Amino acid sequence: MSFGALLSPDWFGGVHLHLNYVYNDSRNPVLSLPTAAIETAFPDRFIRDTGGALEIVDVRPINAANEKRSEWNATFSLSRPFDPRSGDRRGGQKAYTGRYYIVLTQLWRLRNTVQLGTGLPAIDLLNGGTIGATGGRSRHTIEVQAGAYDKGFGFRLEAKWQSGTSTLASTSASSLFFGSLATVNTRFFIDFGATNWLNKSG
Incomplete structure (x- = not known):
């Protein structure tokens, strides 16, 4: 289930703001990466010797009982041409030499829990629970993409931050x-x- 809104003001072309809320309740999601929590829910996947040493692990993906997730995200985008070249018109339209753009996206995870098996407590991935090797899920993520292109020269910037x-x-x-x-x-x-480098060299 999701709700969203798109704002695009007429008085400033090339600007868009997208707001979106998502709630997802998945039944029997597929998981991998065996951990201690998964071993508790699926003990038959882990075979140990009489001394307790782990001998065999069945690493095939598993089906958990459910995963519940809710989040909201916002994306701001701006894409506009540079100023038109003076005296240059094509077909009655102004000719532009290039464009610049920026896209800013932020994600807030409000809830993310996984229940590995029926009757087992839900694992809160946002508050210390984990089913992987690098901790739980980041609650907040921000991504930036920006770039410009003009007269054959351009650059692109990509940046990401996560809590x-x-x-x-x-x-x-x-x-x-x-x-x-x-x-x-x-x-x-x-x-x-x-x-104009090649033209000048010729």
């Missing part, structure tokens, strides 16, 4: 805490066919 996660154990000393993570990637490029 920290944790894996809570019976004691704080045994718990794991993962800090927030940010990544930034940039790329510059040249389209020699659209520049």
Whole structure:
């Protein structure tokens, strides 16, 4: 189930704002990555010797009882041309040399729980519960994409930030805490066919 709205003001072209709320209740979702929690729900997948040492693990995907997830996200996008070249018109329309754009997306996870088996307690992935090796789910994520292209030259920027996660154990000393993570990637490029370099060299 989802509800969304799209805002696009007429007085400023190229701007869009998309708001969306999602609620999902999945029955028998497919999971992988065996952990201690999964071993409790599916003990027949783990075979140990008489001393307790793990000998065989059946790593085939499993079907959990259910997964419940609710979140809302917002996406702001702007895409506009640069100023038109003076005195240049094509077919009565202004000719532009390039464009620039920016897309900003944020995601807030409000709820994310997994129940591995009937009768077992739900695992809260946003508050220390985990079914993987790197902690639970990040509650907040922000992504930025931006770029520009003009006269054969361009660049692209991609950045992402996500809040920290944790894996809570019976004691704080045994718990794991993962800090927030940010990544930034940039790329510059040249389209020699659209520049004046080749014409000048000729």
